Amino acid sequence: MKKGRYVLKRLVRTIPIVIGVTLVTFLILHLTPGDPVRIMLGPYATPENIAILRAQYGLDQPLPVQYLTWLGNIARGDFGTSIRYNRPVTELISDRIGITVLLTLSGLFISVTLGSILGILAALKQNSWLDYLCTFQAMFWISIPGFWLAIIFLYIFGLQLRWVPIAGLTGFVSLILPALTIGLQEEAWFARPMRAEMLGVLNEGYIKAARAKGVRYFQVVVKHALRNVMVPMITMLALRLPWVIAGSVVVEVVFAWGGMGSLLVNSVLARDYPVVQGVLLIIALSVVAANLFADLVYSLVDPRIRVEGGKK
Amino acid sequence: MEELLKIEQLQVAFSTEEGPVEALDGVELTILQGTFHGLIGETGCGKSVTGQAILGLLDNNALIKGGRILYRDQDLLRLSPRKIERTIRGKEIAMIFQDPGSSLNPLFTIKNQIEEAIRLHRKAPAEKREEMVLQALKQVKLPDAENLMYRYPHQLSGGMKQRVMIAMMLACNPKLLIADEPTTALDVSIQAQFIKVLKELKEKLSLTVLYITHDLAVISELCDYVSVMYAGRIAENLSMRDLFKDPRHPYTIKLVNSVLGATTTLDQLEEIPGSVPRLINPPGGCRFHPRCEEAIPVCSQEAPPLREIKANHSVACHRR
Amino acid sequence: MSEDLQKEIASLKQKKTGQMYLTWLRFKRNRLSVVGLSFVLLVIFIAIFAPLLTPYEPYDTNPFRRLESPSREHLLGTDELGRDLLTRLLYGSRIALQVGILIVLFEGFIGISFGLLAGYFGGWIDEIIMRLVDVLRSFPVIILAMAIAGIMGQGLFNVVLAIGLVGWTTYARMVRGKILSIKESDYVEAAFATGESTVSVILRYILPNVLPTAIIMVCIMMPTALIASATLSFLGVGVQPPLPCWGSIAAAGRDYITRAPWISTTAGIFIMFTVLGFNFIGDGLRDAFDPTSKRN
Numbered sequence: 001m002k003k004g005r006y007v008l009k010r011l012v013r014t015i016p017i018v019i020g021v022t023l024v025t026f027l028i029l030h031l032t033p034g035d036p037v038r039i040m041l042g043p044y045a046t047p048e049n050i051a052i053l054r055a056q057y058g059l060d061q062p063l064p065v066q067y068l069t070w071l072g073n074i075a076r077g078d079f080g081t082s083i084r085y086n087r088p089v090t091e092l093i094s095d096r097i098g099i100t101v102l103l104t105l106s107g108l109f110i111s112v113t114l115g116s117i118l119g120i121l122a123a124l125k126q127n128s129w130l131d132y133l134c135t136f137q138a139m140f141w142i143s144i145p146g147f148w149l150a151i152i153f154l155y156i157f158g159l160q161l162r163w164v165p166i167a168g169l170t171g172f173v174s175l176i177l178p179a180l181t182i183g184l185q186e187e188a189w190f191a192r193p194m195r196a197e198m199l200g201v202l203n204e205g206y207i208k209a210a211r212a213k214g215v216r217y218f219q220v221v222v223k224h225a226l227r228n229v230m231v232p233m234i235t236m237l238a239l240r241l242p243w244v245i246a247g248s249v250v251v252e253v254v255f256a257w258g259g260m261g262s263l264l265v266n267s268v269l270a271r272d273y274p275v276v277q278g279v280l281l282i283i284a285l286s287v288v289a290a291n292l293f294a295d296l297v298y299s300l301v302d303p304r305i306r307v308e309g310g311k312k
Numbered sequence: 313m314e315e316l317l318k319i320e321q322l323q324v325a326f327s328t329e330e331g332p333v334e335a336l337d338g339v340e341l342t343i344l345q346g347t348f349h350g351l352i353g354e355t356g357c358g359k360s361v362t363g364q365a366i367l368g369l370l371d372n373n374a375l376i377k378g379g380r381i382l383y384r385d386q387d388l389l390r391l392s393p394r395k396i397e398r399t400i401r402g403k404e405i406a407m408i409f410q411d412p413g414s415s416l417n418p419l420f421t422i423k424n425q426i427e428e429a430i431r432l433h434r435k436a437p438a439e440k441r442e443e444m445v446l447q448a449l450k451q452v453k454l455p456d457a458e459n460l461m462y463r464y465p466h467q468l469s470g471g472m473k474q475r476v477m478i479a480m481m482l483a484c485n486p487k488l489l490i491a492d493e494p495t496t497a498l499d500v501s502i503q504a505q506f507i508k509v510l511k512e513l514k515e516k517l518s519l520t521v522l523y524i525t526h527d528l529a530v531i532s533e534l535c536d537y538v539s540v541m542y543a544g545r546i547a548e549n550l551s552m553r554d555l556f557k558d559p560r561h562p563y564t565i566k567l568v569n570s571v572l573g574a575t576t577t578l579d580q581l582e583e584i585p586g587s588v589p590r591l592i593n594p595p596g597g598c599r600f601h602p603r604c605e606e607a608i609p610v611c612s613q614e615a616p617p618l619r620e621i622k623a624n625h626s627v628a629c630h631r632r
Numbered sequence: 633m634s635e636d637l638q639k640e641i642a643s644l645k646q647k648k649t650g651q652m653y654l655t656w657l658r659f660k661r662n663r664l665s666v667v668g669l670s671f672v673l674l675v676i677f678i679a680i681f682a683p684l685l686t687p688y689e690p691y692d693t694n695p696f697r698r699l700e701s702p703s704r705e706h707l708l709g710t711d712e713l714g715r716d717l718l719t720r721l722l723y724g725s726r727i728a729l730q731v732g733i734l735i736v737l738f739e740g741f742i743g744i745s746f747g748l749l750a751g752y753f754g755g756w757i758d759e760i761i762m763r764l765v766d767v768l769r770s771f772p773v774i775i776l777a778m779a780i781a782g783i784m785g786q787g788l789f790n791v792v793l794a795i796g797l798v799g800w801t802t803y804a805r806m807v808r809g810k811i812l813s814i815k816e817s818d819y820v821e822a823a824f825a826t827g828e829s830t831v832s833v834i835l836r837y838i839l840p841n842v843l844p845t846a847i848i849m850v851c852i853m854m855p856t857a858l859i860a861s862a863t864l865s866f867l868g869v870g871v872q873p874p875l876p877c878w879g880s881i882a883a884a885g886r887d888y889i890t891r892a893p894w895i896s897t898t899a900g901i902f903i904m905f906t907v908l909g910f911n912f913i914g915d916g917l918r919d920a921f922d923p924t925s926k927r928n
Contacts, residue, residue, distance in 0.1 A: 020767030028779055126372065139664075139915065143908040145859045147866045148882055148900035155889055155896075205414030208369055209477065212409075213429045213484050214402025217393075227419050246772035250863060254886070264775065265867050268782030276779050284770040291770075303464040304418060 010295045021284045026067050029273050080274035089278040099259035103178055103248040110183025112190055119194025138188035146247050150181045150254035167256040178255045182247045193236050197229040230301050238294040242287050313344040316488055316520050322379035324361055333591045335361045340546055340618050341539040343522055350531035351524045353541030359524045363490045367407055368396045403433050406481035410493040412473035416465035422476055423461035429483040448479040453509050471502035490522045528571040540564045543599040544591055550625045560627040562604050606631050658920040665916020671909025679725040688716040690723040690876045699892045708898050720876040721902050727877045735857035736850050738796035743803025744846055751811030765801040773798050774860050781869040791870045795860050806849055807842055814841050852914040855907045862903050878903045
């Protein structure tokens with residue numbers, strides 16, 4: 001089957017990326033100017049303690065052996081033990097990953113929905129006030145650092161108006177502000193490409209041909225145009241996913257949700273390397289998986305990809 | 313014969329980055345029921361704009377400045393976009409375009425796209441539609457229609473796509489079909505095949521067609537009447553017979569002489585000195601005068617009106 | 633014959649300057665990009681003349697005048713150590729521009745070099761570089777940079793290094809794509825046909841053609857660099873106090889948000905103003921160089 005071959009090809013192409021991702025995550029630890037163990041234990045560590053910890057982490061082995069051991073452990077679901085919490089990294093992450101996934105997905109949902117609607121309207125009413133407003137608001141949101149927007153929202157709606165709780169995930173209401181912060185910021189990245197893609201597609205011959213045969217304009221947009229912008233928009237979605245994740249890490253810190261973001265930031269500051277590596281790897285692998293998924297969705301949307309086995 | 317479509321004094325301008333372009337400046341032509349009407353002119357003379365204006369499919373930067381397009385006595389220019397969409401497009405007038413490669417939606421099967429036309433314009437139960445799709449494809453002599461209709465556009469050749477386009481538009485059952493340079497993007501041998509299909513349809517269905525092209529040979533093979541267009545205006549309206557026996561406008565004469573020679577398409581016309589004027593700043597008076605050997609002083613001052621010199625033959629020239 | 637050729641060359645040259653002029657006209661006509669340009673020029677002005685604009689020093693603390701609200705003496709009030717907030721924010725433009733420019737230059741250098749290599753040589757070099765790009769793009773820039781900066785330790789140059797090491801992929805992709813199209817153009821083929829060496833072709837034909845795109849790219853990457861560095865500072869792994877950095881001022885102000893909301897607020901406004909300026913310019917440049925992207 002041609003389609004099966006396409007899927008297989010995509011899968012094979014993912015393998016070097018996965019290897020690369022693990023390699024980068026592994027090597028980050030060795031970027032440190034000094035001995036990571038010495039830094040972990042602080043300036044007053046005794047040589048014996050250092051030696052014990054080195055052996056414990058396998059740091060006395062040559063680098064490739066260390067990498068393979070680490071990889072083998074990860075394959076078995078063992079990300080090592082946190083220095084700070086003295087608990088398995090897997091446990092720390094699995095306790096918190098739900099919160100981060102929830103925030104990321106709700107932020108993504110808001111941004112894609114809002115961005116697509118605005119982008120489509122702007123394209124349909126090209127050069128109208130709505131179009132300019134769409135462009136301008138997009139510029140505005142992408143020019144604001146996410147952490148600051150979160151602080152301002154928290155100040156206005158949490159501290160002044162008292163509409164929402166100021167810290168922690170305590171129910172649906174507490175989800176609104178953080179999700180909206182990410183949604184508004186990322187919406188801009190979908191609205192403008194959506195507008196551009198839509199304008200491009202609306203200029204295609206098949207749109208004019210569909211109109212010439214009497215298809216209602218609304219139908220033309222919904223059936224003929226929208227489906228054609230889906231492939232580039234899915235690309236955009238996969239492209240923005242890392243940024244949405246980064247956004248939710250930052251927003252999570254501001255809103256004091258105890259998710260993976262707070263765990264990551266605290267672990268970076270405390271030099272809790274096993275945790276940092278674990279979180280980084282989980283994030284990167286989910287991005288890789290999302291990209292693979294996007295590739296598979298293309299082939300469902302666009303029949304040309306199925307046959308040629310490549311993007312147009 | 314009954315007049316099906318009559319264009320009167322149509323004026324269309326485009327606003328562009330470099331300034332306004334007067335694409336059409338008083339186009340006049342009449343299409344008779346059951347005839348093939350050719351509209352010929354060089355690239356950029358406004359013939360495609362004329363076709364798109366009829367269906368209200370001009371780009372957003374176009375402005376209709378005046379004139380009427382009478383279809384069975386109703387002025388299409390005064391219909392609301394909604395009314396045109398519901399009552400004219402497809403149902404009364406359909407159109408096929410120059411580039412068959414981009415005229416079919418790449419994401420839907422041939423069947424899906426033809427069925428859409430049938431669903432819109434013909435009352436047919438769902439189970440009969442497939443049969444109608446097949447019929448439409450067979451009508452344009454597409455081989456292996458049973459399998460072909462499940463294909464996607466990218467799996468078809470250019471000539472096949474253009475025939476699918478005709479099938480799709482004819483499936484709407486329109487009274488008038490506008491064909492905007494349908495063969496320009498095709499190979500010569502495919503062109504011939506396509507024209508043969510069209511000729512057969514002409515005899516079988518008593519179609520009315522506005523055939524837009526820059527290829528005189530194609531027109532002479534298909535059409536009953538011809539409108540010759542130059543730089544946004546009609547130079548001459550005449551019958552096919554008169555085109556070769558009694559052309560009046562100097563431009564038409566050059567055109568016909570060139571086709572009797574070796575070159576057939578207007579883009580290869582070297583016999584006419586000078587080049588097509590750019591419509592952003594057209595010459596005053598008769599727009600052809602800078603290239604005309606017979607020009608007299610009045611030609612550069614006044615635009616000649618289109619005058620009827622005999623039945624079904626009118627010309628816009630001060631010298632005639 | 634040769635005269636004709638010369639004429640043709642002259643007209644081509646004229647066309648080219650005409651193109652640049654047209655580009656400038658298009659840029660100028662876009663009101664937002666002119667606004668953006670004035671924003672950025674204002675920030676540069678502030679950075680240069682900060683000492684003349686304020687009577688205070690950014691590091692002068694005053695324990696008796698902590699967290700004062702805005703007054704005639706301290707236009708934007710004081711921070712948690714009694715330093716004049718406006719002064720720190722004005723001086724902050726120096727840090728922001730310095731870090732932003734260094735990041736953009738550093739990642740631009742890596743990205744353009746890799747992009748040149750990949751696009752020009754193709755084959756396995758291209759394959760390796762592009763796979764590396766894929767790998768790095770699987771990590772959120774800010775998060776990977778945070779991890780790297782956190783491990784290397786705080787400090788201005790570590791921030792630049794961390795963001796640069798992660799952020800160059802956009803340049804590489806862009807330059808590679810541009811080169812692939814240039815490589816197929818007639819003049820490069822002609823140069824090879826007349827026996828020019830690879831290095832000479834890169835220097836004489838390819839680099840000059842990539843440069844304009846790279847310049848636009850720098851303007852487009854500046855906002856990301858500014859926001860990323862501010863975010864790192866906010867998270868505590870970037871430029872740290874007492875250096876007056878907008879990101880860390882906003883972070884410090886967060887602890888006093890109820891008592892002194894103006895600290896975080898104004899710091900953010902400074903960041904927004906600068907980033908907005910670069911975004912407007914970038915947008916204007918993009919449209920000016922590629923008018924089809926907006927109209928029609």
